[in-house]
Amino acid sequence: MKSKLVLFFVLLTFVVSGCASVTKDQIVAENIVTQKVSDPIEPINRVVFSFNNVFDKYAVRPVSILYRGILPEFVRNRIAYSLVNLSMPITTINNILQFEFGKAGISSARFVINSTIGILGFFDPASYFGLEADYEDFGQTLGVWGIPTGPYLVLPFLGPSSPRDFTGLLSTSLLDPTYQVGNSANRDLFRSYRMGVGVINFRSENIEIFDDLQNNSVDYYAAVRSFYSQSRNSQVSDNLEVSPSINQDSLFNDFEEFELDDTYIGPDVSISYPE
Amino acid sequence: MNLKKIITLIIFFSSLNTLAFANFESEENFVSDFAASAINILGNESLNNNDKNIQFTDLVMSSIDMNLISKFVLSRYWKTASDQQKISYLNAFKEYFISSYANKLDQYSGEKVVIVSSEAAKKFVIVKSNIVRDGADTLKIELNWRLLTRDDQTKIIDLSIEGISLIIAQREEFQSFLSNNNGDLNALINRLKSINAKN
Numbered sequence: 001m002k003s004k005l006v007l008f009f010v011l012l013t014f015v016v017s018g019c020a021s022v023t024k025d026q027i028v029a030e031n032i033v034t035q036k037v038s039d040p041i042e043p044i045n046r047v048v049f050s051f052n053n054v055f056d057k058y059a060v061r062p063v064s065i066l067y068r069g070i071l072p073e074f075v076r077n078r079i080a081y082s083l084v085n086l087s088m089p090i091t092t093i094n095n096i097l098q099f100e101f102g103k104a105g106i107s108s109a110r111f112v113i114n115s116t117i118g119i120l121g122f123f124d125p126a127s128y129f130g131l132e133a134d135y136e137d138f139g140q141t142l143g144v145w146g147i148p149t150g151p152y153l154v155l156p157f158l159g160p161s162s163p164r165d166f167t168g169l170l171s172t173s174l175l176d177p178t179y180q181v182g183n184s185a186n187r188d189l190f191r192s193y194r195m196g197v198g199v200i201n202f203r204s205e206n207i208e209i210f211d212d213l214q215n216n217s218v219d220y221y222a223a224v225r226s227f228y229s230q231s232r233n234s235q236v237s238d239n240l241e242v243s244p245s246i247n248q249d250s251l252f253n254d255f256e257e258f259e260l261d262d263t264y265i266g267p268d269v270s271i272s273y274p275e
Numbered sequence: 276m277n278l279k280k281i282i283t284l285i286i287f288f289s290s291l292n293t294l295a296f297a298n299f300e301s302e303e304n305f306v307s308d309f310a311a312s313a314i315n316i317l318g319n320e321s322l323n324n325n326d327k328n329i330q331f332t333d334l335v336m337s338s339i340d341m342n343l344i345s346k347f348v349l350s351r352y353w354k355t356a357s358d359q360q361k362i363s364y365l366n367a368f369k370e371y372f373i374s375s376y377a378n379k380l381d382q383y384s385g386e387k388v389v390i391v392s393s394e395a396a397k398k399f400v401i402v403k404s405n406i407v408r409d410g411a412d413t414l415k416i417e418l419n420w421r422l423l424t425r426d427d428q429t430k431i432i433d434l435s436i437e438g439i440s441l442i443i444a445q446r447e448e449f450q451s452f453l454s455n456n457n458g459d460l461n462a463l464i465n466r467l468k469s470i471n472a473k474n
Contacts, residue, residue: 037447208382216375216474218466222451226444234438 037229038151045154049221052159053214056203061210064203076201078122083198084133085114085121090176094136098144106131138175139168143236152225160228299393302400305429306420309338310388310404317383327380332373340423340430341369348446352453352460360460367467374474385409388418399423399432 039045068076088111095104110126110133117125127133142164143149150163161169173179179191203210217223316322316330345368346353356364391403400422405415421433421440433442449463456462 208379212375212379216371216470217448218463218470219448219452219455222448223444225451226447227439230439230443231437238438 037225039225040151041153045152046221048154048156049224051156052154055157056210060199060203061207064200064207067200068204068207076204079197080201080205081114081118081124082121083194083201084124084135085111085118086178086194087135088114088133089178090172091134091136093175093177094138094141095134097138097141098136103134103136107134107136137168138171139165139232140235142168143232144240149229149232152229160224162229162232165232298395299400299402302402302422302424302429303390303393305422306402306404307388307390309334309431314383314387317380318385324381328377331376331380335373335376338431340425340432341372343423343430343432344372344442345369348442348449349460350446350450352449352458352463356460360464363464364460364467367464367471370471371467374471377474389415396421 071079088107091107092104092111095101095107110131111121113126113129113131114121114124117123124133139162147164149165153161153163153166155161155166158169178194180187213223214220312334313331316327316334319327322330342365345365348368349356349364353361386406386408389405389407391405393400393402395401402420402422404418404420406418407415417435417437419435420431421435421442422429423432424430433440435441452463452466453460
């Protein structure tokens with residue numbers, strides 16, 4: 001564990017010194033450019049995406065429905081809060097790697113307060129002290145360092161990703177302190193809790209949204225791709241303190257053409273109300 | 276001792292934030308009025324689902340710039356469309372848009388919209404807000420409203436949830452579908468109609 005950390009910080013020094021000449025504006029510009037989703041292996045991605053949908057349909061979704069059906073909302077809220085709490089140590093590490101020392105103070109204070117007064121993180125007294133949750137992973141840190149996201153990837157079982165985010169995911173599993181807690185049995189329990197319950201918790205909160213997307217999308221694959229890349233871009237621009245809406249502005253560049261196109265106003269459409 | 280200091284400082288700075296003057300008061304009011312009207316309809320237990328749908332649709336259609344949104348999501352394919360295609364598309368998209376929330380209005384469970392701040396973004400005004408849920412009020416969802424004022428009328432152009440713009444997502448979806456269908460706008464119109472028929 002220790003040697004891994006040392007290695008990591010040595011690597012980090014190289015990366016940071018290499019990026020030192022890159023300005024924040026350049027990184028932001030880079031992120032805006034890459035916001036046009038690059039998807040060179042779309043046919044392969046679509047196959048993996050269909051496979052994941054089958055896995056979801058027969059495994060993840062039914063378990064999520066059970067989870068939501070069996071556990072009362074109070075319990076589910078406690079679990080959601082404990083997952084947030086468990087993500088605070090890795091968030092702190094990423095805060096530091098992003099040179100956000102104030103935020104690192106907040107996330108570590110949150111972890112201490114909620115793990116103790118908040119009874120193992122099941123409650124969130126820290127927020128009432130004004131310490132608001134923020135989540136950082138290595139994918140975001142790499143983005144802040146100016147590393148481009150790369151082409152869109154759909155990973156088997158894991159879903160939407162990119163080379164940058166997949167690298168981040170691997171580093172997280174190596175370096176997250178909450179993955180290293182306890183003896184081997186406890187550690188596995190912890191990992192399973194976070195991974196398994198994390199997936200089911202997220203899925204159970206979005207059952208209707210995904211059902212709806214799947215049934216009513218013109219192109220479900222493209223919708224998910226857009227959601228994923230927009231979400232990751234906005235998280236990185238948030239870290240660079242660029243308002244996500246400002247970041248989105250470039251996407252509205254050709255808006256004016258349509259605004260000026262008043263030559264065709266369109267029919268006065270009658271609305272039919274579905275029963 | 277130290278922690279106490281940090282906490283006091285943080286509380287001080289976060290209270291400063293909320294005291295900051297509203298940049299775009301009329302836009303913020305527009306959003307809070309819209310949210311209040313929407314919640315009034317959704318939370319009204321004396322209305323059945325059909326009535327909720329009618330009232331909610333009236334509210335939405337009078338508050339968004341449907342015409343601009345429809346053209347924008349079709350992007351370059353709008354310019355090459357025939358008049359007949361434009362009419363079919365606008366009709367099909369409007370119905371698709373309405374059916375995207377119909378049948379879901381009864382899922383509303385007391386969420387509230389809290390306005391945070393507002394800022395200019397080119398010709399638009401962005402009003403930032405949070406959706407808060409009872410019982411988990413510190414797990415809030417960021418909801419940003421993109422507004423455009425034309426001829427003294429403010430309209431909603433886009434909603435962005437946790438950084439995901441719905442109009443951009445819709446545009447990417449349509450562009451993807453069209454490029455996988457040789458740019459055939461009739462294929463998109465038929466797809467929209469078949470989804471509308473299901474709902």
